[in-house]
Amino acid sequence: MNKITILIHCKDRPNIIASVTNFIAVNHGNIVYIDQHVDRVQDIFFIRLESEFSSEHFSLEAFKSLFKKTLVETYGMKWRIYSSLRKPKMALFVSKFDHCLYDILGRYNSGELHVEIPFIISNHMDLKPIADSFNIPFHHIPVTKDTKEEAEQKQLELLNSFKIDFIVLARYMQIVSNNLISKYPNKIINIHHSFLPAFVGAKPYHSAYKRGVKIIGATSHYVTEELDAGPIIEQDVAHISHTQTIEDLIAKGRDLEKIVLANAIKLHIKRKVLVYKNKTVIFY
Amino acid sequence: MNKITILIHCKDRPNIIASVTNFIAVNHGNIVYIDQHVDRVQDIFFIRLESEFSSEHFSLEAFKSLFKKTLVETYGMKWRIYSSLRKPKMALFVSKFDHCLYDILGRYNSGELHVEIPFIISNHMDLKPIADSFNIPFHHIPVTKDTKEEAEQKQLELLNSFKIDFIVLARYMQIVSNNLISKYPNKIINIHHSFLPAFVGAKPYHSAYKRGVKIIGATSHYVTEELDAGPIIEQDVAHISHTQTIEDLIAKGRDLEKIVLANAIKLHIKRKVLVYKNKTVIFY
Amino acid sequence: MNKITILIHCKDRPNIIASVTNFIAVNHGNIVYIDQHVDRVQDIFFIRLESEFSSEHFSLEAFKSLFKKTLVETYGMKWRIYSSLRKPKMALFVSKFDHCLYDILGRYNSGELHVEIPFIISNHMDLKPIADSFNIPFHHIPVTKDTKEEAEQKQLELLNSFKIDFIVLARYMQIVSNNLISKYPNKIINIHHSFLPAFVGAKPYHSAYKRGVKIIGATSHYVTEELDAGPIIEQDVAHISHTQTIEDLIAKGRDLEKIVLANAIKLHIKRKVLVYKNKTVIFY
Amino acid sequence: MNKITILIHCKDRPNIIASVTNFIAVNHGNIVYIDQHVDRVQDIFFIRLESEFSSEHFSLEAFKSLFKKTLVETYGMKWRIYSSLRKPKMALFVSKFDHCLYDILGRYNSGELHVEIPFIISNHMDLKPIADSFNIPFHHIPVTKDTKEEAEQKQLELLNSFKIDFIVLARYMQIVSNNLISKYPNKIINIHHSFLPAFVGAKPYHSAYKRGVKIIGATSHYVTEELDAGPIIEQDVAHISHTQTIEDLIAKGRDLEKIVLANAIKLHIKRKVLVYKNKTVIFY
Structure with missing residues (x-):
């Protein structure tokens, strides 16, 4: 199992949550944790997701690239994706x-x-x-x-x-x-x-x-x-x-x-x- | 605007979050708040969503009925839906x-x-x-x-x-x-x-x-x-x-x-x- | 029973506690509570006492006057004495x-x-x-x-x-x-x-x-x-x-x-x- | 300077504080800290004192012995006296x-x-x-x-x-x-x-x-x-x-x-x- 953590924030817009969760489901990931927040003063949307992908079919680089093309550009997201395989230094x-x-x-x-x-x-x-x-x-x-x-x-x-x-x-x-x-x-x-x-x-x-x-x-x-x-x-x-x-x-x-x-x-x-x-x- | 709050819990299974968020998007709702939890000891999934629906096209009863047929039966959910229009007594x-x-x-x-x-x-x-x-x-x-x-x-x-x-x-x-x-x-x-x-x-x-x-x-x-x-x-x-x-x-x-x-x-x-x-x- | 509360502070000097407690004993009071503090940076001594005096022999005014003559002048005390009989407004x-x-x-x-x-x-x-x-x-x-x-x-x-x-x-x-x-x-x-x-x-x-x-x-x-x-x-x-x-x-x-x-x-x-x-x- | 700490408890009685503080003053000690408590349910008096004695004239053993004779027996005190010179093990x-x-x-x-x-x-x-x-x-x-x-x-x-x-x-x-x-x-x-x-x-x-x-x-x-x-x-x-x-x-x-x-x-x-x-x- 590959476990990845995604952090996103961008201007708030309708349907971001559905878009992100759908993207993960379509790419054969299972969301095990989701937390989201909207700053209504600044009108900014924040989300953090942990998802699991079965190792055989999963490439972190390919996922990132597709994520960028599909979501980041559409919503103007600032984003980070971390794999649990790598310990921070x-x-x-x-x-x-x-x-x-x-x-x-x-x-x-x-x-x-x-x-x-x-x-x-x-x-x-x-x-x-x-x-x-x-x-x-x-x-x-x-x-x-x-x-x-x-x-x-x-x-x-x-x-x-x-x-x-x-x-x-x-x-x-x-x-x-x-x-x-x-x-x-x-x-x-x-x-x-x-x-x-x-x-x-x-x-x-x-x-x-x-x-x-x-x-x-x-x-x-x-x-x-x-x-x-x-x-x-x-x-x-x-x-x-x-x-x-x-x-x-x-x-x-x-x-x-x-x-x-x-x-x-x-x-x-x-x-x-x-x-x-x-x-x-x-x-x- | 109609604002409704949905509380669900059921046995944990893959893709519940994507299914629920997708259901709301398809029915023209916008999720403004989502919080979820999985009790890994009991293997139970919990979620709370707040969604907004534009008033013209929205019927709470119709939504509930569709929700029941589409999701509740599939996942064996225990669920409650509240409209913000009604003050609790x-x-x-x-x-x-x-x-x-x-x-x-x-x-x-x-x-x-x-x-x-x-x-x-x-x-x-x-x-x-x-x-x-x-x-x-x-x-x-x-x-x-x-x-x-x-x-x-x-x-x-x-x-x-x-x-x-x-x-x-x-x-x-x-x-x-x-x-x-x-x-x-x-x-x-x-x-x-x-x-x-x-x-x-x-x-x-x-x-x-x-x-x-x-x-x-x-x-x-x-x-x-x-x-x-x-x-x-x-x-x-x-x-x-x-x-x-x-x-x-x-x-x-x-x-x-x-x-x-x-x-x-x-x-x-x-x-x-x-x-x-x-x-x-x-x-x- | 008359219950009075005394608050004092003055420059710290040896034997203040003994002098004050002795004064109360000699005047037929019983100390039911004492708390004291010394600020060693400023070199100031603080004390709060609650004492009981049997009502027959006790005059608050006389006590205050004696207290002032005996202790206040000796130690250069700033002091307040309150009787529990009077509710503050x-x-x-x-x-x-x-x-x-x-x-x-x-x-x-x-x-x-x-x-x-x-x-x-x-x-x-x-x-x-x-x-x-x-x-x-x-x-x-x-x-x-x-x-x-x-x-x-x-x-x-x-x-x-x-x-x-x-x-x-x-x-x-x-x-x-x-x-x-x-x-x-x-x-x-x-x-x-x-x-x-x-x-x-x-x-x-x-x-x-x-x-x-x-x-x-x-x-x-x-x-x-x-x-x-x-x-x-x-x-x-x-x-x-x-x-x-x-x-x-x-x-x-x-x-x-x-x-x-x-x-x-x-x-x-x-x-x-x-x-x-x-x-x-x-x-x- | 010798610094000693005294802990006492006994049945509550009038004038204990004055007796103890007076005893220390008479024996050339200066009280630098006093804290006291009365449990009115059990009717027990508690006190803790820190006192300083100039080293030349002070013998801990003599003090303890005099303390015992003068106060402990009169009031039926349970007591402990510690010198700051000895580090506990x-x-x-x-x-x-x-x-x-x-x-x-x-x-x-x-x-x-x-x-x-x-x-x-x-x-x-x-x-x-x-x-x-x-x-x-x-x-x-x-x-x-x-x-x-x-x-x-x-x-x-x-x-x-x-x-x-x-x-x-x-x-x-x-x-x-x-x-x-x-x-x-x-x-x-x-x-x-x-x-x-x-x-x-x-x-x-x-x-x-x-x-x-x-x-x-x-x-x-x-x-x-x-x-x-x-x-x-x-x-x-x-x-x-x-x-x-x-x-x-x-x-x-x-x-x-x-x-x-x-x-x-x-x-x-x-x-x-x-x-x-x-x-x-x-x-x-």
Whole structure:
């Protein structure tokens, strides 16, 4: 059995669902999952389908080509088709904080993440022992004001040579350049340690403490050119009180960060996220 | 425009989605919403569709008849079709607690609930002033051990004469008879003041206090013959601590109860709940 | 029995707790509740005590005077002492939204709020029927650009003549003047329909929808001169998804708003809130 | 500076707080934290104090002895006094699941837990590599029906020889004997993968799936003779839906389990938990 996932969005028009489901049926596929959404403000139609095709008669390339000719052109669709046979490749960027790294690698090790992790990149050596203990190659690429461009060149070479599909910034404490962002549009997942859009930028726990909020949060989003303003994938929060110091907020926040980031990664791997106009549709 | 909602479940088989969507397209309907689910343990397929038909050419009866002949028999479907033109009729049963009643009538008054409330039934007179202030007829039907059967007869007469679609037990402190339940299968919504299946039966807040739980809950479910064991529609919880007395739990619980019950009512009104084997599928 | 509640804060120094508890014991009081907090960043000490005194020998005025001489001057305390014999008086300000008003009056009616509500003020007539049905005097004081000052004069006269202790803005859609704020410092409770400091100002649900957040919130805070920037008393949030329209957010938000505002009111009534430097200490 | 933490409970009587705080002041201690609770149903008084004493004049043994003579006997107190100088020693029991182990050791490594972990005991070899990577001794003590008693003997020897203070069952899939429980009363922390008291015993996620609940939970509690019925320290929950399979519940549950267990461990280490009549008081 071949299992493929199709993500589509386009201007809303009558009969798109019937056209797509009919196309799959005619091509001997069986739809095992369908989820759809219409943004009535923007008038955009979104759909995600999982279909099964018996292996003997199925060619992914032929299907894609026919799909394009039959549907994409008619409806002006933006589309992506993924085969479940290919595991996505994920690069991890870290600095000195270890909680997200431990969490991701623990999940990876226990088979929770259907993904390959060819390497970890860090601007510091601190987390190399963790990478080693999980047997994942660790590349130390220091970043200073002067070497930023050169460092990014090294990063890009690694990303290219391993055909990386998407990047996870697991508390990577550097601002990623527009050049890198443009090469991985909606493919760089960041975890920000606040309930965005509150407390954009550095030291959000300090700002939250200062403002006296009763709830802190964490936000996972795709990285765009504007800092901490990309499409939000997942958010969660925790109640706090006046008894908690900044250190307590940071500790409690670590738990939020790792769960929120892991959930965002899982949604991305399962192709459940569709981005448009700086917002996400998260299919169930 | 005619807007209809279709709910279907049947044994899972290939191509059901394509068949249904195609049927609607062929009959000049446009699908504006589709949500589907397959229970792979039980091998059951579920789907909910909202479709629009231009009014001139559309007859609900003709559509139903054709739907039955074309699809229902082929796939052995269990199905329901609702027109948005008809507002469902809801009966409220209450006793002495007023918080759920205030909450429901407040929402009803502000237009949040697309429903008619022809009357309120109560075994006590206490809440009549609230019914009066909202201009809703209030029927006092006392229930004692001896008059239980007679009281229920009166209830049934009212329910029948107003063609009531579903009943909401808004903290109605009587056990409903199997006779009434059998006449309104999956159409009697109850609010139980615990996180079911913990603390079934009477005085759940007392039991929660005694056990020393750190979280209390409320559960809205359809009433079945077995007490507090019907299909769960909605649940929510709140954190508590040792500082809270039973009275505090009861007060906090009131807030849970009214929100959870209101959410369950809204899901039921929007035809978003499908019941099978004592569980619910809640469409988004 | 006389039950009094004491709230104190001052610069932190050794032995304050022992001094205060000793003072109460020596004056034949029994401490039934104590909660304390030290803000180590600002070096401020906070304490809340509930004590019982047998009625025969107890004079509140004499106790206050002795307390002031013995402790307040020694430690430079800011302090308040409340007797449980006196119910606080709360004024309600509303405009056109009814959900918070229904919720507060429902709680008031069922005895949940230990408070008096001498009147409701509104700049519109819409909610008069609700006030009438709960038998609470309703004062219609329209506010336009030109009559703003005059309207406030009328409000102040009402507030003064009834010796109002604190004001609740239950979705009152007018900005309160600095003059009124200065007369009720940390005594005007507002409900803002966002998770502050995100989405300050008008139409926060529209902003939340536009930003694509996955969680919405509500914040109850004391009103200060800077808009939506006063000390936060209570916050809560709810998860949302891309399927929800702005109208859905507004409806879901109503449930958050009424629960959060009610909780803030209850904390204020129980004298559990202490404000300093634009933050709150919420005693348990 | 010597920092000590005192936990007391006894029958409620007037003036206990003043007596205790006065005692500390007279003995040249400064109270930096006080939290108290009265269970008015059982009429029991609880208090937790943190006090600082300058090192030169302070002897813990002398203080304890004087405390006992002056207060304990007068009030019939049950009491415990801890010095912050001594790190508690924690033993970890695991089987095959690694998520709680990774989580605890990650926190331990980053300094989040003020504790020593002298060793890990397991009835399987599977998790030895994780123990090795964190440089913590791993003792493989297999347990079969026939060797259960002998295995426990080995466990007890290890526990004794390292003067272990408390035990954490981090998804240890064996029922601990009454003998071991009696030696560590309220000192064995377990994580149960349901919202107790719902779904006691084996396979709670399967039971939750079958019942169709909309929320799953995890509960950390002290182990007592009755299975899953000990005093609850911490609980948390997560919303689920019909779309989730048992495997999804288990995966989501892992995140709950590790956070809830870690929070319970932290509360225990900070001496914030007081147990009485099978319930806990959790000081803030």
